[in-house]
Each structure stands twice: as structure tokens, then as C-alpha cells.
Amino acid sequence: MTMDHLRRNFLQKLVASAVVVPMLSPYRALADADPASTGGNQGTTLRVALMGLGSYAARVAEAMQSCKRARVAGLISGTPSKLQEWGTKFGVPEKSRYNYENFDRIKDDPDIDAVYVITPNALHRDQVIRVARAGKHVICEKPMAVNAKEGQDMVDACADAGVKLLVGYRMHFEPKTLEVVRMRKAGDFGRILFFQGLCGFRIGDPGQWRLDKALAGGGALMDIGIYAINGARYMVGEEPVWVTAQQTKTDPVKFKEGVDETIQFQLGFPSGAVASCLSTYQMNHLDRFFMTGEQGFAELQPATGYGPIQGRTHKGELTQPHATHQTIQMDEMAGILLDGNTPVVPVDGEEGLKDLKIIDAIYAACETGGRQELRLG
Template sequence: MDTRRNFLQKMAVSAVVLPFLPLSGFSSVRKDPVPEGPLLRVAILGLGGYGGRVAEAMQSCKRARLVGLVSGTPEKLSTWGTRYNIPEKNRYNYENFDRIKDNPDIDVVYVITPNSLHHDHVIRAAKAGKHVISEKPMSLNAQMGQEMVDACKKAGVKLLVGYRMHFEPRTLEVVRMRKNGEFGKIMFFQGQCGFKIGDPTQWRLKKDMAGGGSLMDIGIYAINGARYMTGEDPVWVTAQETKTDPVKFREGVDETIQFQLGFPGGAVASCLSTYNMNNLDRFYLDGQKGFAEMQPSTGYGPIKGRTHKGELTQPVVTHQTAQMDAMAGIILHGEKPEVPVDGEEAVKDLKIIDAIYRACRTGQRQELKL
């Protein structure tokens, strides 16, 4: 499974080493694609492994451009600044980050830090008058997520979340077919998301930084996928946790969770999130007239899949390039994505996550009102 965090897990060293490699080792010279109207000017906050992936992908964007950097590591600011031609005045650390409010060169801040930091960083960016993109999960729980939504509304800025799959062509084809009734009445969804996590000292295995374990990291793909694949929000959830290594997966850090969702139209979902099994990256949607199967379903690509009508053959894209170009349209022109990516969408996922953890603790079905 090559999701964002799996990539980070496998490339743990790169989050530290990558920014310090000789510039000649990079193939990241700006390609300067022909702009399509106004450019969304983006500052990345958090220069780790995934921040690097986003920065690289943005070199091919037609509607968005990387213009700013925020990091607590001076060496990264220097190396990345040189690499991406970011002027000194557009480079910030976490202490002086609030001064970004006086910088007219930057439209939006993309927060790509550990989960526990999203809340503070998003609210600070909003108070500085900048639009915000937050990586997912948007925060540690639904209450904190709602505070982020409220802060952005109060500041009059947009809050989007890095749901890259919402812009992936083969995923969108399945969504289109479902909306057009080509699967008939939706009956069942299955989402399997997981990988065997490595370094036991990483932040993803620390509750105070991650907010949980596999569910917060990889399980959110199945949660969100269940919603956009069925086209409904669930009304109840049940869940069971399995832990085989309590040393690696300490209290509050889930190893494996199975959860079930019920939808108002009668469909049910059976999902699995794990940090202890590889080869799990599969969505399956079943309707009365047909089906869709995607494997891999949420990795960096290429996404592969088939339906009862045959193989999915839509173009293969770099997810982060497509995401950032689409988000430029949302922020600059008020365009509406096929699948929402706003803060309210993320709060719904956080409410489901909260309910799954409650179900694991109590053994009882949890009713949902999203």
C-alpha cells in the first residue's frame, strides 16, 4: 500500500535527508507550464516527506505555484528555498510564521505536519488572512475540526483538506457511474486499507502526535471512500479492535480495527484499517445492477480497477498535481468539485472516527448524525 503515510514510513530517512542532497541530484527544475488564468500562490508548512512530494508535483501545475515555505529547520528552508527559487522574504519558521499576514505574495498555506499540529497551524494561517489546505485527518477529533472550520469562517478564508482521491480520474469515473445509476441500488461497500508499519519510534505511533494509530492514518481512506463510493453518509457504526503487539502499539494507538457502517438507503459497509498487514489497498462497491473494484484504490498510483462494464482506462495522473490545480479553481474561482473537499467534509470523517473509537471501547453500536 503506497499511501502518503506508507510512503513516509518507507522513506523515513528521506524526510530528513532529502532536503540536504546536492541540488544537482534533483530533477525538479521548474517546468513553467503555461498558466491558465490567475495562479494560486501556495506556501507549504511542514517540509517533510509528503511536503516534498507535493512540492515536486506542483512543478507541473498549470493553476498553482509554490511560492513560500514554513519549517522549523533552517537548513531545510535554505535548501528548499534554493531548489524552488523561493525568496528569503517568503521563508518562515514556526515562530515568525504569523508575519505571513503581511505578505501579499501568498494566497494559501498548505499544512503538512503531524496530526496534532494541524489545529494550531490552520487557525494561525486563518488569522493571518490566508486560505488554508490541511492534510488529513484534519485534526485529532471532531470538536477540534469544527473549531478549525469556525476559525476559517470567522476570518473569511476557505478551508480545504488534502483529499487527493477526490480528483483522481478513475475514482471519479466510478463516482460518475454511481451517480448515473449504472450500478443500480447500492447494497455493499468494502474498504481494506493497511500496511505493516516500521520504525516504532515514529510520530505516527505516538498518541499525542497522531491522535490514534492506523485508523487516523490509513483507515480514513476507507471511511471517506465509503461515503463517496456509496454517495451517502452513514447513520450508524460498529467496530472491533485487535492488538497483537501492545509494546509497539501502546495504549491509544490502534493496530487493527474492523468497522461496519450502515447507510440510510440500506447499504452496509465492511472496512478494515491496519498497521500490521501488507497488500491491503482495495475498494469494492456492489449494486443491484453492477459492481466496481479498485486495487490499488488509494495509493499514489496508478490506480487500477474494473467495473461490470470493463477495465477503468481513464488517464493516469500525479494525484497532487491534479489536486492542487483543482483546488486553485475552488479557491480562486469558486469551482465546485465532484466530491467535496471542504472543512465540513473533514469534520464528518472525524465524527465517524470518534464514533469508531467509542464503539471499540464500549462494544456498542454508535448512532451517527453527520
């Protein structure tokens, strides 16, 4: 059986099994908390089950060993050997280890508060809905889904179940990124005029799931271009109202139908600010954000890698200390889920849904060659 058949059988099997910080963080990732919504859980630990034990989940699990308010408390995988190995390594008892067929049983596991879904994009919708119906909070890796319709289904399911849905936007807690956001809010750059986001690398193994439309939902835009989309929004501080885009494909064998290789896209904002962005799986050395306003500028390069992020503004170098992104993210998400804290830059399902609407519009613009209007609310 070919790798493509194996991946598709795996996808079909999983879909078929679906049910229809005690104080403000030193990284300033949270806005002032609502006193009425905090206090009851301060000091408690967020107990997280990791779903999909691949390379990024391993990075998250290792980073969580340094968390003050979050710990690995459950595991969900289709590979029994991984459940055994990870369970031993991270101290997860057998009763809190699940596979994709039986993880609905987390409903009866009092030692799990939330599930972090770290699986291929096309699986997110059904898995998040199952977790919500089991009564657990959800953290979902970005992109939240493969299109806005699926994302809306997820937002609605979590709302119906009375659980919170967060998206793994680690950059929303990164210190230098937050300093640029703070400066923009303080008016240090004046009226924002232009943003540029360059995101890309040469992707390797042609057989990986990220190059399979059925699992990834697209190509570079879904995986890496979303950083420029999301970054344009939090750097400029507005929601875009239109998008144009152009697609280039030089290797149709590696990048099959529906899997984008390189897309250039432009965003327009209500104030008149514009963004010019590049998303690619065919070029290295692309990880840069640049923004300019009437009174100053900000540059982050690297802007979205695992760190350390480096940056400067018209006032000089950014010197905030580096800390492991996933450690900060999980501690701050504990504050959001347990204490009702409000992050400076949102990480909820509605935030993820906005990015999906923009992705849908970018693909439509590539297809039609025309400008797409956006209404993100």
C-alpha cells in the first residue's frame, strides 16, 4: 500500500470515529484581568492532554516541563508504543492514555482539564468537536481548520458545550512581539502605513502530510503563510477589509493540485494601511516582519521562528529576554482557562476563525485574479 493510501485510510478511520498565572506574567502577555473573573483558580495547575504525539507535540511536552501552571496529564495517540514511551517519560498514568477510537472517555477523566490538538489540519474539526462534547477545554494548533466553515463549526460546538477554545498562537505571548504591539498602541509609530510579512522555507520530504491536500487543506499558506496573515493583524492593529493574491508554482510534481508552493498576497486596512506578504515552501531565509508608520518603524527578524526572536525599532534594539515560546504560551493559557485572564492579543476561536476567512479569501483571489472583500467584524 502506498504512503498516500496509508494517509488517506488513516484520515478516513479517524473521521469515521468522530462523534457527529497567579499574577500577571513577567512577559506581559496578559492585559489587565477582570477582577470579577479571577481569584478562584489562581495557583492551580492546568492539566493538559496532548493529542497527536508528533515532533511539535514533543516540543510542547518538553517545554511544559518548565511551566509553573501547566503540566502534561494525558496522552492521545494512534501509536501504542508512543503512549507507553511518552507515558513513562512524562509521568502520565495508563488510565489517562487514549487512542483515537476511545478518547471520548476523557469525559470521565477528572485529571484532564484541556486537550491540546496537535494533529494534521484536516482532522482538527472533528477532533475538537469530540473534545468539546466530552466537556474539556480545547487548545488547537494553527491553522484552526482547513476553511472558515469548519472553523465556525468548531467555535459553535465549543460554545454549545460551554468550554473554551484557544488556538496555539505562540507568538501572541512572545516578549519582543508584545513590545512592538505595546509601542504601536502607545502611538510610538504614529499612523501605520505599511506592513511586510515574509514567511517561508524549502520543504523537504515530498511524502509528508503537509504536502497532502487531504490532510493539510492546502500548502505553504496554511502552514507558514498564516504567520504573516496573523502578524499583519496584530502588528497593524486593524482587521483587513480586502485581499488580492497571486500564486506561483514551479514544481507541480512536488506541489500537486490544491497544494500551494508560493503565494504573494496583499491586505488593505480601513485606515488606508496596506500589507504585502509572501508565503512559500520553495525559498529559505524568509522570516521577517517590517512595519512603518508616520513616526517610526519596527522590524522583527527572525519574526516567528522558535527563537530567539530579534528585533529593532526606530528607538533601538529590542532587548526583552528570550524564553521558550511554548512554556510561556502554556502558562499564559492556564491563566486564560483557569482564571479568566484576557491576553493582550487574542488567542480564542474567533481569532482563529478570522485567519481562516482571510485564507479562504486569498485562495479565492488566486483562483479568480480579483480583489476579495473581507468582513471580519
